[in-house]
Amino acid sequence: MQDFDRNVAAERRREERRKRARRKNLIILVETFIIFVLTIALILVSIGYFDLKNNTVPSDDTTSDVSGTASSDSTQSGSSDVANSSDAASSGPTDEQLAMxxxxxxxxxxxxxxxxxxxxxxxxxxxxxxxxxxxxxxxxxxxxxxxxxxxxxxxxxxxxxxxxxxxxxxxxxxSYNYQNTLYKNRVERCKREEGLDDEAAKKKAATIVAVPGTxxxxxxxxxxxxxxxxxxxxxxxxxxxxxxxxxxxxxxxxxxxxxxxxxxxxxxxxxxxxxxxxxxxxxxxxxxxxxxxxxxxxxxxxx
Ligand SMILES: [Zn+2]
Structure with a gap:
């Protein structure tokens, strides 16, 4: 009978240990999951997926790729919109650039x-x-x-x-007509003086006298x-x-x-x-x- 009690007590202790081990595993699992989520969030923020300034998430309307490539799209738009800007956080042209x-x-x-x-x-x-x-x-x-x-x-x-x-x-x-006269005269002169055909004369004349309208x-x-x-x-x-x-x-x-x-x-x-x-x-x-x-x-x- 004493042996039986000892066995029961031992079984209880083993059961306790198993329970503790399961809780520990669960806690590790939850911790790992939280770290994973935080890491992903940190990566997205660092590559600029969230436009923190405007509190918006970029839409996919300009992307040709399927969703899931938002990271590369957003980095592209983030860098190409602002030409030569010293303000890296800016998402568009500066007032000075707009004025230009x-x-x-x-x-x-x-x-x-x-x-x-x-x-x-x-x-x-x-x-x-x-x-x-x-x-x-x-x-x-x-x-x-x-x-x-x-x-x-x-x-x-x-x-x-x-x-x-x-x-x-x-x-x-x-006036248009006056320029037309100047141009035509020059074409004739190129033909006469340089022996060019019509097409070549027009081309040459255009470098000296602007074609009417230009x-x-x-x-x-x-x-x-x-x-x-x-x-x-x-x-x-x-x-x-x-x-x-x-x-x-x-x-x-x-x-x-x-x-x-x-x-x-x-x-x-x-x-x-x-x-x-x-x-x-x-x-x-x-x-x-x-x-x-x-x-x-x-x-x-x-x-
Ligand atoms: Zn002039």
Whole structure:
């Protein structure tokens, strides 16, 4: 009977030990699970899955992959949205970048080039004013500019005159038909002087005289000064403009080292109004207008 009691007592102790072992196992299991959940949460936060700033979780609408790849998608959007931002936590362009992007749509930065034309209607709708006669060659095509840039142009001419330098417009606003005449004449000249066929002549002419609709002169924001010969670069007027044009909001639009981008020959005589701030910025950055527009659009990223 004593043996029996001992056996029962031993059995109870074993049972207790088994129970304790089961509880211990359960606790370990729960602890492991909690650690696992916390680890996953920590990883998601660190890769930016939760947009803590806006308290939102990104939606999958822009992703082509099935769900479950949110981590890679969110890291992509997190880094590509903010171009050149020093604020790594920001999820979009800064106010400064937005302001830069908005400038692109302003009238004084309207881009016209061989790839970007303006319509006949737009050209005829430009509100023009007449340049004071002493600052023009007297030819009809030298007299008109967009009314908003008459003042800066005349101020520039006056400042140059004060320095003993004469600046006059020899070509300013051009209608579509006038540009068409210039272009056609140039095509004929290329055929005559260089023996080119029609297609080759048109191609060549387009690098010298803009195809109708693609000339900056249509905007009334561009003006040819004093002459349309490359030798203009050897004049005091050219040197004066190199120094001071930006102070009045003008840039030399077709630089020698930017021909591959502008697709227009070097024109030391052709000046374009872009506003003082942008003219100076382009000079400092060493960018032509095409490069500068891209730069603004990207919120200030230099390529
Ligand atoms: Zn011109």
């Amino acid at each position: 992007m908005a400038e692109v749509d302003k009238w004084y930065l309207k881009l016209v080039n061989p790839d970007k034309s303006v319509s006949k209607d737009f050209i005829s709708s430009v509100e023009r004013s007449t340049i004071r006669e002493k600052y023009t060659s007297g030819a009809e095509s030298s007299k008109y500019l967009d009314k908003r840039i008459i003042e800066p142009f005349e101020q520039m001419c006056k400042a140059a005159a004060d320095d003993g330098v004469t600046l006059i417009s020899v070509s300013a606003y051009r 000339s900056e002169h249509h905007l009334g924001l561009a003006v040819d000064i004093n002459s349309v010969e490359t030798s203009f670069e050897n004049t005091a007027a050219f040197r004066w403009l190199q120094k001071h044009a930006a102070d009045y909001g003008f840039i030399m639009r077709y630089a020698e080292d930017k021909q591959a981008i502008t697709k227009i020959i070097y024109e030391p005589w052709h000046y374009r109004y872009v506003g003082v701030e942008h003219a100076k910025a382009m000079g400092e950055l060493g960018m032509c207008m095409e490069e500068y527009i891209d730069y603004l659009k990207s919120g200030g990223v230099k390529k």
